[in-house]
Amino acid sequence: xxxxxxxxxxxxxxxxxxxxxxxxxxxxxxxxxxxxxxxxxxxxxxxxxxxxxxxxxxxxxxxxxxxxxxxxxxxxxxxxxxxxxxxxxxxxxxxxxxxxxxxxxxxxxxxxxxxxxxxxxxxxxxxxxxxxxxxxxxxxxxxxxxxxxxxxxxxxxxxxxxxxxxxxxxxxxxxxxxxxxxxxxxxxxxxxxxxxxxxxxxxxxxxxxxxxxxxxxxxxxxxxxxxxxxxxxxxxxxxxxxxxxxxxxxxxxxxxxxxxxxxxxxxxxxxxxxxxxxxxxxxxxxxxxxxxxxxxxxxxxxxxxxxxxxxxxxxxxxxxxxxxxxxxxxxxxxxxxxxxxxxxxxxxxxxxxxxxxxxxxxxxxxxxxxxxxxxxxxxxxxxxxxxxxxxxxxxxxxxxxxxxxxxxxxxxxxxxxxxxxxxxxxxxxxxxxxxxxxxxxxxxxxxxxxxxxxxxxxxxxxxxxxxxxxxxxxxxxxxxxxxxxxxxxxxxxxxxxxxxxxxxxxxxxxxxxxxxxxxxxxxxxxxxxxxxxxxxxxxxxxxxxxxxxxxxxxxxxxxxxxxxxxxxxxxxxxxxxxxxx
Numbered sequence: 063x064x065x066x067x068x069x070x071x072x073x074x075x076x077x078x079x080x081x082x083x084x085x086x087x088x089x090x091x092x093x094x095x096x097x098x099x100x101x102x103x104x105x106x107x108x109x110x111x112x113x114x115x116x117x118x119x120x121x122x123x124x125x126x127x128x129x130x131x132x133x134x135x136x137x138x139x140x141x142x143x144x145x146x147x148x149x150x151x152x153x154x155x156x157x158x159x160x161x162x163x164x165x166x167x168x169x170x171x172x173x174x175x176x177x178x179x180x181x182x183x184x185x186x187x188x189x190x191x192x193x194x195x196x197x198x199x200x201x202x203x204x205x206x207x208x209x210x211x212x213x214x215x216x217x218x219x220x221x222x223x224x225x226x227x228x229x230x231x232x233x234x235x236x237x238x239x240x241x242x243x244x245x246x247x248x249x250x251x252x253x254x255x256x257x258x259x260x261x262x263x264x265x266x267x268x269x270x271x272x273x274x275x276x277x278x279x280x281x282x283x284x285x286x287x288x289x290x291x292x293x294x295x296x297x298x299x300x301x302x303x304x305x306x307x308x309x310x311x312x313x314x315x316x317x318x319x320x321x322x323x324x325x326x327x328x329x330x331x332x333x334x335x336x337x338x339x340x341x342x343x344x345x346x347x348x349x350x351x352x353x354x355x356x357x358x359x360x361x362x363x364x365x366x367x368x369x370x371x372x373x374x375x376x377x378x379x380x381x382x383x384x385x386x387x388x389x390x391x392x393x394x395x396x397x398x399x400x401x402x403x404x405x406x407x408x409x410x411x412x413x414x415x416x417x418x419x420x421x422x423x424x425x426x427x428x429x430x431x432x433x434x435x436x437x438x439x440x441x442x443x444x445x446x447x448x449x450x451x452x453x454x455x456x457x458x459x460x461x462x463x464x465x466x467x468x469x470x471x472x473x474x475x476x477x478x479x480x481x482x483x484x485x486x487x488x489x490x491x492x493x494x495x496x497x498x499x500x501x502x503x504x505x506x507x508x509x510x511x512x513x514x515x516x517x518x519x520x521x522x523x524x525x526x527x528x529x530x531x532x533x534x535x536x537x538x539x540x541x542x543x544x545x546x547x548x549x550x551x552x553x554x555x556x557x558x559x560x561x562x563x564x565x566x567x568x569x570x571x572x573x574x575x576x577x578x579x580x581x582x583x584x585x586x587x588x589x590x591x592x593x594x595x596x597x598x599x600x601x602x603x604x605x606x607x608x609x610x611x612x613x614x615x616x617x618x619x620x621x622x623x624x625x626x627x628x629x630x631x632x633x634x635x636x637x638x639x640x641x642x643x
Contacts, residue, residue, distance in 0.1 A: 069139045071148035071168055078539040079163060086135040086151040086174045092552075093563035095176045096131050097595055101637065102182060102191050103129040105303050108640055113310055115286055115295040117206070121199025132176060133194050142170070147201055155188060155234040158222060158270055159528050160540040165214025168207075170197055179595060181240065182633065183304040184333075188237070196297025197281070205343035206295070213277065213350055219359045219527035221369040221377060222270035225263065232256045233330060261329060269357055269369065270528070272324040276353060279323040280346055285309070285339040289316045292339045303636075305333050319345065321352050358526040364400045366526030367391060376539060378414075378531045379405070381436065381520025383447045385491045386414040386531035389432060395471075395502065397437075402523050403471035404502065406433040412535035413492070413516075415485055419532040420492070423516070433507065434518040435473040435500065447489050447519045459493075473502045477515060490519045559590050566599050579604065579612060587619060594623045594630050598637045605641055 072083075107129055111119055126141035127133050138149045150164070151174035164171045173188035201207040236253040239245045267275075283299055285292035292310075299306050308314060315336035323338050340346050358366030362380070370377035370391040378388040389411030395404040410425035411432035438445055444453055458465055459479060466476040477498030482490050498515035500508040508515055530536050552560075562585055565577040577585070579600055586597060601616040620638075624631040 069143045069148050071143075071146075072139075072150060075164075075167055075169065076533040077537065078533060079160060079167070081538075082152045082156050082160060082171075082540075083150045084153055084174070088132075088134050091132050091176065092560045093567055094179060094560055094595075096567065097563055097599060098176060098179055098182055099132045099191060100130055101595060101598075101633075102301070102303055103127075103195060105636060105640060106195065106300065106306065109303075110294065110300060110306060113294055113306065114300060115200065115203075115293045117203040118199050118295070118300065121202035122195075124202045125194075125198040127194055127198060132190060135172070135174070138194065138198070142198070145202060145207070147207065149194075149198070154238060155230065157540045158226065158230060158274060159218050159220070162214045162217030162220070162273075163529075165210055166218050167214070168211050170201070172197075182595075184302045192297060192301040196299075196301035199300070200295050200297070203343060206346075209343055209346045209350070210281065212347065213273075213281070216350060216354050216357070216359070217270075217273045217277065218529060219357070220269040220273045221358055221366075221373050221526070221528045222375065223265070223268040223369075223372055224374055225260070225265045226268055226270050227375075229257075229260050232260055257330075261327070267325060267327075268373075271327075273353070275324050275326055275328065276350070278328045279319070279326065279338045280340065283309075283328075283334055283337055284319075284346075285316065285337050286342065287339060288341070289318065289339055292316060292337075296337075308333060309337055319349065321349050323349075324353055360525065362522070362524040362526055364394065364396050364402050364523075367394050367402055367405060367523055370526050370528075373528065375528065376530055376536055377526065377528050379523045380525040380531070381518060382522050382524050383489060383491055383518075383520040384415055384485060385518055385520055386417070387432060387434075387518065388412045388414065388530040388532070388535055389428070392431075397471050401437065401471075403437050403469065403473060404433070404435045404507065405523075407431045410536065412530065412532065413518075414531035414535065415491060417531050419535050420483065423492075424535055428516075432516070434516065435469055435471070435475065435502075435507075436518060436520050436522070437469045437471050437473070438521050440468045440470050445521050446493075447491075447521070449490065450488075464497075465495075471502070473500065473507070475500050475517065477510075480514070482519075492519060493517045555589070558585075559593065559596075562586065562590075563596055563599075566596060566603070570599070570603050583612075583616065583619065592623060592627055594620065594627065594634050597623065598634060601638070602641055 107122065124141065124145065126137045135149060135151055142148055147168045147170060149170040149172050152171050154173050156171065161171055170193065172190060172193035175189050177189045177191060201210060236257050239250050239253050280296065282296050284296035286295050287293045294300055294306060299309055314334065317336055317338050319338040319340040328334065354360060358369050367379055371394065374390065376388060376390055378386050380386045389407030390409055391405060392408045393406040394402050397403050408431045411428040412425050413420045413423035442457060461479055461481055463479055465479050468474050477495035480494040480496055483492040485491050495515045495517060497510045498508055499506065499510060530539055562577065562582050565582060569575055583597065583600060586593060597616050597620050601613060604612040604616060620634055624634055
């Protein structure tokens with residue numbers, strides 16, 4: 063197994079992202095895989111030169127992507143380093159927050175598998191054609207590259223719902239089944255029904271669902287320019303030889319891009335009936351910032367905390383003092399004005415200040431959850447966080463002294479004051495009590511035998527976002543899926559066909575002949591009569607060598623293949639037409 067090719071950007075990734083990286087295993091690509099890459103890239107580059115954003119062709123060159131063979135991650139990283147980016151190989155779809163976070167670190171996530179020949183026009187599974195040939199070239203534009211980075215930064219903080227999680231798992235499963243050779247039709251249809259059921263479910267769009275919509279309609283399926291004369295920049299279109307052509311027709315509705323795209327869902331299994339057109343890359347950033355102002359990341363409050371509770375995932379709230387609490391939130395109490403007056407987490411919880419974990423307050427210290435009231439004290443105009451040493455003494459906040467105080471909400475705290483933790487500016491962040499009892503109305507929220515109580519200091523939640531404040535606090539922030547890409551055993555028949563593809567490649571690249579052209583075509587006619595791509599390659603070689611008699615024989619064979627398989631007729635015809643052009 064080969065080593066993972068690195069560069070400084072990859073080296074500084076946190077462990078919870080590094081767990082998704084896998085070696086590319088370049089030697090595992092078969093001659094058929096390289097032929098699939100070559101067909102798609104030759105078709106795309108010749109066509110996309112006229113309909114893609116002007117940076118596309120420059121980007122192909124800048125990012126070291128060859129038309130002739132699947133790119134090696136080693137070469138890509140060496141060249142991407144020059145434009146301040148990197149690339150890593152992963153196994154198919156990864157959790158949406160993790161995908162976004164990679165982007166925030168300026169690292170392209172590349173699913174290193176390649177689509178089967180049967181899915182050459184489009185696959186719902188992320189593959190190296192989509193990632194390397196679709197995403198990489200456009201980041202040669204500095205404006206677009208910064209949009210991608212900023213999108214990742216904001217998207218990584220978007221709060222998802224349990225429905226999003228179900229959707230991610232269902233789509234990942236479907237994409238793996240569709241690309242695995244030998245999968246039964248029944249299994250694929252069952253997986254499609256599962257995705258369709260989830261897509262049709264009436265649920266409120268989460269932040270992650272909306273930001274993924276924005277990602278889909280820009281990064282994946284975006285058009286740029288004007289409604290009447292758009293160009294392609296979205297990776298999904300750049301890597302799909304079917305949709306890149308279809309999207310330019312009047313059958314696909316073109317809409318001016320705006321924040322409304324956040325509420326427009328998509329179906330990953332079908333071509334898109336409408337696409338959004340941005341006037342330029344700078345406008346993408348405007349819409350992204352407009353959306354960010356609606357997120358709990360910027361708004362906080364009870365709605366933000368409720369989103370975290372609904373997500374059932376690790377998330378973070380930040381108080382107005384700068385104190386950050388990261389964990390799985392399970393409960394909050396609000397007053398009549400919907401101000402949060404109390405919150406709870408379950409399981410491992412960590413406290414931080416400005417994205418740095420407070421010493422002694424990591425998950426080891428708070429294994430069984432965390433809870434605290436917040437707000438203003440009853441009858442005292444000065445907030446605790448604004449109290450200096452003299453103020454604290456005036457209100458009997460003495461270390462080592464018993465104290466009792468009540469919040470405006472009615473939450474009552476009684477206990478022995480041990481000590482306080484302050485930030486660098488001397489403001490209180492945390493007060494520790496022992497023998498502590500906390501009550502609200504008739505409910506006891508904390509009892510002395512629960513141990514030491516850490517009271518967070520702050521009067522409001524100013525931010526709520528997905529993930530941990532300090533990435534070092536949680537070892538397994540994102541779960542690596544148990545569903546893995548299926549690597550089928552190669553049949554004897556398939557191995558024989560691969561040898562013919564390799565012989566043809568060697569012939570084209572003047573590396574000697576293991577089989578003559580006639581032997582290859584004889585074997586195709588006898589043993590692999592339905593294969594269409596290899597005879598097309600044979601025709602290309604003969605056409606360039608002006609071997610008219612052999613060209614005629616190949617064309618007769620291709621006509622037979624087209625009759626047997628009418629669904630690939632247009633692929634053969636396109637290949638022939640491109641040669642003549």
